[in-house]
Amino acid sequence: MADSRTSSFSSASRKEHDDHHQHHRLSFPGMHFGRSTKEPPSFSPAALYWKLESPPLVMYGDHQTSSGTLLSGQLFLNVKEEDLEVASLDATLSIRVTQKRPFANHCVDCTTQRTELKRWELLQHPLVMAKGEHSFPFSVLLEGHLPSSMEGPLVSISYEFKAEAVPRADLSPLAPIKFEKTVDVRRSLPTSEAPHHSVRVFPPTNIKASAYYPHVIHPIGSYVLALRLDGIAKLNTKVNTIEYWKLKKLTWKLEETTRTIAPACERHSPRLGGAAEEQQSKKGVIRSESRIIGEKTLFSGWKSNYTNATDSLVELELDYSLAKNAKYACDSKSRDGTEVTHQLVVEMVVSQEWAPINRPSLVTHTGVGRILRMHFGTILTERAGIGISWDNEAPPIYQDVPPSPPAYSQETIFAEHSIAELMTPLDGAHGGGLSRSSTDVATAGGSGAGARGA
The missing domain is CATH 2.60.40.640 (Immunoglobulin-like)
Incomplete structure (x- = not known):
């Protein structure tokens, strides 16, 4: 009896529980889940x-x-x-x-x-x-x-x-x-064959930098800047010593500067009353940002000569280019105020040393150093390739054609003379012989037969 009552109660409660869940079950008849939701693409005529x-x-x-x-x-x-x-x-x-x-x-x-x-x-x-x-x-x-x-x-x-x-x-x-x-x-942009020459003096020292570099570069390729430093040695006669400026470190950077004017729309542009509203210019704010698209630091690779105070110099050839996978924009300038410019920045760290005149190998560091910085204006542009401007390669248009064909010169008009008289004989009259043209003229005159018969 207990088992049958328990089973009847459990079946009744299970049925009530199923009816309750079926009553509160949510139904979305318009939604289909799974692969059946993929609609076929619409056909375009x-x-x-x-x-x-x-x-x-x-x-x-x-x-x-x-x-x-x-x-x-x-x-x-x-x-x-x-x-x-x-x-x-x-x-x-x-x-x-x-x-x-x-x-x-x-x-x-x-x-x-x-x-x-x-x-x-x-x-x-x-x-x-x-x-x-x-x-x-x-x-x-x-x-x-x-x-x-x-x-x-x-x-x-x-x-x-x-x-x-x-x-x-x-x-x-x-x-x-x-x-x-x-x-x-x-x-x-067009390139120049001759490199640019720049000279820079760094006071209060006597150091003079002379540089030869290409003014126009391209995104792909490597370029050379030839640099020479003079005046790096100074003779101090009071104490019989020579003071040197020795190059310790060199860093080059290719900087790109973008300048633009962010305009304001009609909603954010201020309104002026009266006649000034018609004359107002479009409002905007100037934005400027710089980024480095190539750089490298060198601690060696240059030639130096410190034999005496007059012939002391430093020479080097600096190879520079854009960094690999660098994001760049070529030089441009537009009427809306957008402008992109580039420059090559070279920074050199020099330290001061001195040595006796009679013992130049005995070098002493003074602890004095300077940073020499130079800026070279550079134009970054695309390569022209083998193409030329469209107006140079276009064929002539109808307006370029002359109004009529060229006229014949007066010298070639055969109105009064025959062609035989104007032609140059191939077997010219040498030794009293008649030419072909003279024979033809005599025949045309009517007396050629009598002459031949005589």
């Missing part, structure tokens, strides 16, 4: 892609003298269905400037500025297209004052090409077909 026909976009020269670069290509619309109606097909090329330290944090308009450079309306009206590929050519001249593409610590500049086609069916528009690409625009 057409696809967009492009093919560039112009060479790599390189601006030759600075922003004041460069003629720019030419971008040309074709935009293809691949129609996958029969008789697809396309309502519009547009393409744009714009420049995007992204401020990494904007005027106002967390403001989209202060962070990103877009400027449209060119817009193409490739379809003037709706058109029904057959199945297959349809090409639409486009071209634009990027003016020389525009900045090159860059990625810096304060700002990034990029060129964006966007195309959009809007198909429709039964007069109702379908999902637009989009195409986006980033265009890389570079700048190459």
